[in-house]
Amino acid sequence: MALGIFDSGVGGLTVYKELSSAFPHTNMFYLGDTARVPYGNKSPETIIRYSMECACLLTDKYHVNALVVACNTISSYAVDKLKSVFGLPVLEVIQAGAEKALQVTCNGAIGVIGTIATIRSNSYVNMLKELSGDTVRIWQKACPLFVPLVEEGLITGDIPRLTIKFYLDELMKRPIDTLILACTHYPILAPLISELYPQIRIVDSATVMVEKIKQMGILVSESGRREILVTDASPAFESLKTMLVGNIRMKVIELRETGIA
Numbered sequence: 001m002a003l004g005i006f007d008s009g010v011g012g013l014t015v016y017k018e019l020s021s022a023f024p025h026t027n028m029f030y031l032g033d034t035a036r037v038p039y040g041n042k043s044p045e046t047i048i049r050y051s052m053e054c055a056c057l058l059t060d061k062y063h064v065n066a067l068v069v070a071c072n073t074i075s076s077y078a079v080d081k082l083k084s085v086f087g088l089p090v091l092e093v094i095q096a097g098a099e100k101a102l103q104v105t106c107n108g109a110i111g112v113i114g115t116i117a118t119i120r121s122n123s124y125v126n127m128l129k130e131l132s133g134d135t136v137r138i139w140q141k142a143c144p145l146f147v148p149l150v151e152e153g154l155i156t157g158d159i160p161r162l163t164i165k166f167y168l169d170e171l172m173k174r175p176i177d178t179l180i181l182a183c184t185h186y187p188i189l190a191p192l193i194s195e196l197y198p199q200i201r202i203v204d205s206a207t208v209m210v211e212k213i214k215q216m217g218i219l220v221s222e223s224g225r226r227e228i229l230v231t232d233a234s235p236a237f238e239s240l241k242t243m244l245v246g247n248i249r250m251k252v253i254e255l256r257e258t259g260i261a
């Protein structure tokens with residue numbers, strides 16, 4: 001049994017980190033498509049095509065038995081296609097994040113921040129409405145500069161602080177009490193977001209994925225093999241990887257076109 005976890009870059013490591021410590025004996029392979037990050041400002045067709053290539057590598061070369069889409073952008077567009085093409089369990093982050101937000105909100109006013117593509121898809125709005133029976137109020141905001149900040153390792157100090165304020169000050173004038181970090185890169189900025197808006201409850205899908213996988217009961221104990229795969233190595237990725245998950249072996253791989261449209 002092996003899990004294949006993937007994202008456009010370093011962000012999905014926030015999900016990998018939680019899964020790795022919750023399931024120490026499960027084999028896990030993480031793929032970050034660092035050569036092509038960000039996905040969040042690309043078209044749905046390109047996001048789907050890139051996702052197919054990531055999943056293909058993990059299934060063909062690493063023989064994973066389940067895919068964890070550690071990316072909200074991919075989860076917003078490609079999950080149905082991944083399920084039908086690969087015929088494996090495909091876990092996505094949106095439902096888990098929406099369920100958690102509905103549990104923690106006291107006033108039913110929820111903010112959602114994510115990439116341009118995720119916000120444009122309305123995936124969280126639709127999921128929150130469906131799960132709550134349309135009883136919540138939702139405000140969304142795309143924050144496209146957060147991903148490059150994180151990928152560059154610019155996660156403390158004035159630049160990320162001002163960028164967070166630039167995107168979130170207006171949103172925080174709404175009556176929201178809960179903020180969904182609808183991008184797996186954003187938990188890395190969560191300490192700063194909490195410092196700036198301490199009244200807000202933050203929900204990130206990384207932590208709630210552990211529960212989801214436990215409920216599915218699909219994991220068995222094995223050697224606990226771990227590997228981090230990237231499509232391009234950069235010093236910034238390397239140091240964030242070390243900060244988040246320690247000194248796990250990292251390998252640069254090449255993705256191939258799948259021809260799946």
Ligand code: DGL
Binds near residue numbers: 012037072
């Ligand atoms: N971490 C990803 C997400 O959750 C993608 C960010 C990007 O590549 O733009 O949406």
